[in-house]
Amino acid sequence: MYPFPLALQTLLGHWPSYLVYLLVGFAFGYVLEIGGFADSRKLAAQFYFKDLTVLKVMFGAIVTAMVLIFLTSGVGLLDYNLIYVNPTYLWPGIIGGLIMGVGFIVGGFCPGTSLVSAAVLKLDGIFFALGVFFGIFLFGETIGYFEEFWYSSYMGRFTLQDWLNLPTGIVVLLIILMALFMFWGGELLEKKFGGADLTKEPKWRYSAAGILVIGAIAVVIIGQPTTADRWAAIEATDGTRLANREVQIHPGELLEKLHDATLQVIMLDVRSEADYNLFHIRDARRVPLDALPGIIPALHEEPANTLFVVMSNDETAATEAWQILRAESVPSSYILEGGINNWLAVFADEEFKETAVKTTTTDDSLAYTFPSALGARYEWAEPDPHHYTLVYTPKVELELKRGPSGGGCG
Amino acid sequence: MTTLTTTTTPKRTFKDKLLSLVQRDAKPYVHPYKAGILLGLVLFGAFFITGNGLGASGGINRILVVIEDAIYPAHIDRTAYLASMAGGETNPLDSWVVFVTIGLVIGGFTSGLINGRLNITTNRGPNVPVKLRWVMAFIGGAFMGYGARLARGCTSGQALSGGAVLSVGSWAFMFAVFGGAYALAYFVRKLWN
Numbered sequence: 282m283y284p285f286p287l288a289l290q291t292l293l294g295h296w297p298s299y300l301v302y303l304l305v306g307f308a309f310g311y312v313l314e315i316g317g318f319a320d321s322r323k324l325a326a327q328f329y330f331k332d333l334t335v336l337k338v339m340f341g342a343i344v345t346a347m348v349l350i351f352l353t354s355g356v357g358l359l360d361y362n363l364i365y366v367n368p369t370y371l372w373p374g375i376i377g378g379l380i381m382g383v384g385f386i387v388g389g390f391c392p393g394t395s396l397v398s399a400a401v402l403k404l405d406g407i408f409f410a411l412g413v414f415f416g417i418f419l420f421g422e423t424i425g426y427f428e429e430f431w432y433s434s435y436m437g438r439f440t441l442q443d444w445l446n447l448p449t450g451i452v453v454l455l456i457i458l459m460a461l462f463m464f465w466g467g468e469l470l471e472k473k474f475g476g477a478d479l480t481k482e483p484k485w486r487y488s489a490a491g492i493l494v495i496g497a498i499a500v501v502i503i504g505q506p507t508t509a510d511r512w513a514a515i516e517a518t519d520g521t522r523l524a525n526r527e528v529q530i531h532p533g534e535l536l537e538k539l540h541d542a543t544l545q546v547i548m549l550d551v552r553s554e555a556d557y558n559l560f561h562i563r564d565a566r567r568v569p570l571d572a573l574p575g576i577i578p579a580l581h582e583e584p585a586n587t588l589f590v591v592m593s594n595d596e597t598a599a600t601e602a603w604q605i606l607r608a609e610s611v612p613s614s615y616i617l618e619g620g621i622n623n624w625l626a627v628f629a630d631e632e633f634k635e636t637a638v639k640t641t642t643t644d645d646s647l648a649y650t651f652p653s654a655l656g657a658r659y660e661w662a663e664p665d666p667h668h669y670t671l672v673y674t675p676k677v678e679l680e681l682k683r684g685p686s687g688g689g690c691g
Numbered sequence: 692m693t694t695l696t697t698t699t700t701p702k703r704t705f706k707d708k709l710l711s712l713v714q715r716d717a718k719p720y721v722h723p724y725k726a727g728i729l730l731g732l733v734l735f736g737a738f739f740i741t742g743n744g745l746g747a748s749g750g751i752n753r754i755l756v757v758i759e760d761a762i763y764p765a766h767i768d769r770t771a772y773l774a775s776m777a778g779g780e781t782n783p784l785d786s787w788v789v790f791v792t793i794g795l796v797i798g799g800f801t802s803g804l805i806n807g808r809l810n811i812t813t814n815r816g817p818n819v820p821v822k823l824r825w826v827m828a829f830i831g832g833a834f835m836g837y838g839a840r841l842a843r844g845c846t847s848g849q850a851l852s853g854g855a856v857l858s859v860g861s862w863a864f865m866f867a868v869f870g871g872a873y874a875l876a877y878f879v880r881k882l883w884n
Contacts, residue, residue: 286742299790301741306794307801308733309745309847314802316726321814321828323720325883328876334723339851341727346734346855353739365743367844367853369860374849377842378864381835382871386879388831389814391846392839393747393795395832400796401803404813404821405828410751412832417752418759419833420840424772431841441857452857464724486724683742 283360283514283610285353288683310397319398321389321405328386331475333467340460348496351453355503357514362581362610363683371434388412438578450501457497461490508574512608519607528603529596529618532627533671538588539564540666544679545587547580549573551602552593552621556647558654562624563663565592573602577609585612588677592617592624597645612680622648627671628661718806734855743787744852748836748845750792752776753783788848816883827882842867 289298316338317323326332353359385391390398390409398406424431441456442449464486471477506514522528530538538546548565550557557567568576580589589611593599599616606614617624625648626634637649657663720726737744753776760767760777767773777783803809815824839845842864844853850868853861 285739287740289741299787302743302787302790303794303797305733305737305741305745306791306796307798308736308794309730309791310795310798310800311802312726312729312733312798313795314799314808315721315806316723316730317720319799319803319808322816322883325816328872329880329884334720334726337723338727338730339846341724342730342734342851343854345728345731346738346851347857349731349735350738350855359739361856363742364738364856365852366856367849367858367861369858369863370843371860371863374842374860374864375867377838377840378849378867379871380838380841381845382838382868382873383875384831384834384836384838385868386831386872386875387882388828388835389883390828390831390835391747392751392832392835393745393845393847395835396747396751396792396796397799398814400799401809402811404811405815405824408825408828409832409835412829412834413748413751413836413839414755414832415829416833416836416838417748417755417840418836420837421752421756421759421770421773424840425770428771436859439859441859441862444859449857456857483722483724489724489728 283357283511285359286363286683288681291681309393310400313394313397314401318394319401319403319406321398321403321409324391324394325386325389326475329474330470333471336467337464340463344457344460344493347453347456348493348500351449351500351505352496352503355450355500355505357506357510360610360683361505362577366438366440366578368582369434369436369439370432371436373431373433384412384416437582448501449505450497450503453500454494454497457493461493464490508605508608511610512604515607519604523600523603526618527676528615530590530615530676531618531671531673532624533669533673534675534677535562535590535617535624536628536664536666536669536671538590538677543586545584547583547587547589548617549589549591549602550593550621551591551598555654556594556621558656559647559651560621560625560649560655560659561657561662562592562621563657565657568602570598570602570605573605574609577606577611580606580611585681586679587613588679589614590617591615593620593645594622594647595620595645610683612683613677615677620645625649625661628664628669629659630661633661717808717810730851731855734851737791738852738856741787744848744855746788746791746844746848746852747795748839749786749788749848750790750795751836752840753786753789754792756783816881818884819882824882 289301317334323332323334327335350359354361388409390406392413395406395409395413399410442452445452468479472479538544548562549568550561550565551568551570554567589606591599591602591606596616596619599620603614603616639648639650642648734745756773756777767777768779813821813824815821842849846868849861850865854865
């Protein structure tokens with residue numbers, strides 16, 4: 282399940298994978314050209330309501346792609362988690378957008394269309410593209426003066442469905458209705474300001490609008506996969522790995538990885554706040570199980586050499602957390618074998634273990650008594666790997682990230 | 692005289708051939724809704740196969756950084772924003788968006804060639820002299836380039852791509868672009884009408 286997006290770098294190799302992007306770019310340039318985007322007059326006419334080609338093409342493209350993305354995601358073909366969603370930096374985006382608006386109406390292009398225009402030898406397109414180079418150069422030279430602003434109002438991967446707190450399908454439907462309303466209004470404006478004869482417009486556009494609405498309704502009905510659905514889809518493979526204990530790593534292996542300079546290890550401690558305060562491994566982050574889904578997008582932004590290790594007192598809650606991570610396509614995730622209790626059994630000193638061990642415990646509760654909540658200030662919260670010779674089977678294998686790396690137009 | 696004409700005749704026919712390729716009758720543009728659907732399919736295909744959307748200004752940025760890095764590498768290494776693309780051994784061209792941008796130019800050129808729209812000309816408003824149009828295009832481009840970097844993407848990388856995957860920031864950006872252009876349109880109407 283969820284075979285797309287493809288792991289291009291693994292399939293084709295690093296540089297050859299860029300051929301796919303070359304083809305994508307080719308199709309992009311070709312379509313912009315046949316749509317008339319190489320002609321600045323056609324683009325500028327948008328802002329005098331004479332020719333709303335820009336609006337029609339842009340919103341037409343957005344709604345077409347949107348419906349297909351969420352349909353394929355809904356039926357389990359495309360993994361939306363692995364799709365690059367532009368992170369929201371609200372104010373830099375808005376101010377940058379306003380500046381671009383000025384450039385658009387003064388110069389008659391946007392960067393992509395000016396390149397297409399230059400490619401078909403329009404001199405204004407060439408001058409505009411040179412201007413874009415100059416503007417980008419200026420930005421690189423001046424960003425140092427307002428870097429703080431540039432990084433401000435960061436909201437991460439923040440989608441309209443998160444913001445409106447509505448199901449994805451409803452948002453898709455609302456956007457399509459908005460686009461259709463804008464197309465309708467746009468045509469009326471073209472008639473009024475551009476003297477367009479609407480009777481000559483093709484009738485198939487009504488069918489196209491109908492198909493879009495049907496597609497959106499299908500997205501509403503199918504819905505988007507829940508974490509449970511996503512786990513069901515991978516249970517055959519990951520359930521087996523879990524049962525075969527291929528993903529439960531020995532405390533010794535975790536300690537070794539923590540001291541591996543080529544890796545970044547993110548430890549997610551899913552225990553109660555009380556237990557966490559009593560004792561936790563140094564640098565482990567406490568994330569309650571119900572808060573875990575909320576941090577998934579942030580985990581996807583971590584670099585490819587990141588190892589995720591979840592832990593509870595024993596393994597029950599950690600296993601549940603691991604299933605959530607795997608279901609949500611977080612790569613290279615593992616469970617601390619035997620949990621914190623096993624960690625203590627391996628690393629805590631004998632005296633502590635003898636005096637603090639509890640006689641009766643329930644599953645996934647702390648097996649030791651701590652006199653005070655010292656958290657990570659115990660010696661064995663950060664053991665020295667050179668003091669131990671531990672025998673274990675190494676299980677960690679870093680997975681290659683699928684989907685975009687680095688991402689964005691950057 | 693005769694030698695001159697004999698030597699120039701084959702040249703002229705070759706030139707004619709070239710010209711006939713370029714100067715074929717321009718075909719009309721496709722219907723905007725059709726172009727929109729096609730562009731949507733390209734955008735969807737990009738996301739579906741690669742996980743990335745489309746982009747242009749990022750590619751221009753990286754190509755520019757290559758030039759800067761060749762002229763003044765120490766400056767690149769000292770500026771955090773530039774160093775992230777080309778600091779030390781980092782190759783600024785090692786990015787998907789560069790290849791989308793190169794493909795964009797080739798695709799545009801190919802369509803222009805096939806559809807007879809490949810001709811050297813300056814598109815401008817009816818009352819604008821050619822040179823003024825060039826100056827305004829350059830100034831507009833500079834605003835666009837600066838704004839696109841500030842907003843972390845241009846119309847393709849932010850508005851189209853982020854819009855289709857429902858990023859809040861991309862939608863806010865999109866309304867800002869149109870808002871900015873509409874707000875100023877009246878004051879520069881002489882440029883286009």
